[in-house]
Amino acid sequence: MATKPSIGDIGARHWAVVAAILIGMAMFLLWMGRNPICTCGTVELWHAALDSGNSQHIADWYTPSHIIHGFLFYGAGWLLLRRRPPGERLILAVSIEAAWEMLENSPIIINRYRDATIALGYTGDSIINSVADVAWMALGFAFARRVPVWVTVAVAIGFELLALAVIRDNLTLNVLMLAWPIEAIKLWQSGG
Structure with missing residues (x-):
């Protein structure tokens, strides 16, 4: 006899809603004229170069930022919506992340990225990249749900420092430069 999932489980129904959100987002992005895959014609699991392939493949140096989004959404949901089942909090997190991808x-x-950050040639994400970004966020959410808080914080700091060292950018700088650009940071990021 099958057992009913407990209130703490994320069940098939929740994952079905997540999949529906991803399909809806992908259809909306296609309607907006976004390219399904990189215009280069390939799909790479990891794109390490800092070039026009950024935000066009499944993972790149900005993927850790999306995983950290998952950490943050899990933490916010735990603080503010603790009485709601984790599956509902996951659906809310996926909805917010999908809305951000569309925006x-x-x-x-x-244009804001082009004007305020070092992403001068940024043309937006491919659909496969946007779907992957939301999936990476969901992975971050699941990770934060399963490990101690200190591990999640340590991984987030590690991701931020690694991205900062390798590409001179990370989630913190990305948000700062998008919201309140600082010319000295933009100059440093561009290698000046």
Whole structure:
């Protein structure tokens, strides 16, 4: 006899809603004119180069930022919505991340990235990258749900420091430069 999932489980129904959100987001991005895959014609699991392939493949140096989004959404959900089942909190997190992906690929945000950050040639994400970004966030959410808080914090700091060392950018700087650009940081990020 099958047992009913407990209140703490994320069940098949929750994952079905997550999949529906991802399909809806992908359809909306396609309607917006986003490319399904990189215009280079390939799909790479990991794209390490800092070039026009950024935000076009399954993972790149900005993937840790999306995993950290998952950490943050899990933490916020635990603090503010503790009485709601984790599956419902996951659906909310996926909805917010999907909404951001759609907004991020709008002309207003693409142009903001070009004007305020070092992403001078940024043209937006491919659909496969946007779907992967939301999936990476969900992975971060699941990770934060399963490990002690100190481990999640340590991994987040490690991701931020690694990205900072390798590409002179990370989630913290990305948010700062998008919201309140600082010319000295932009100059440093560009290698000046």
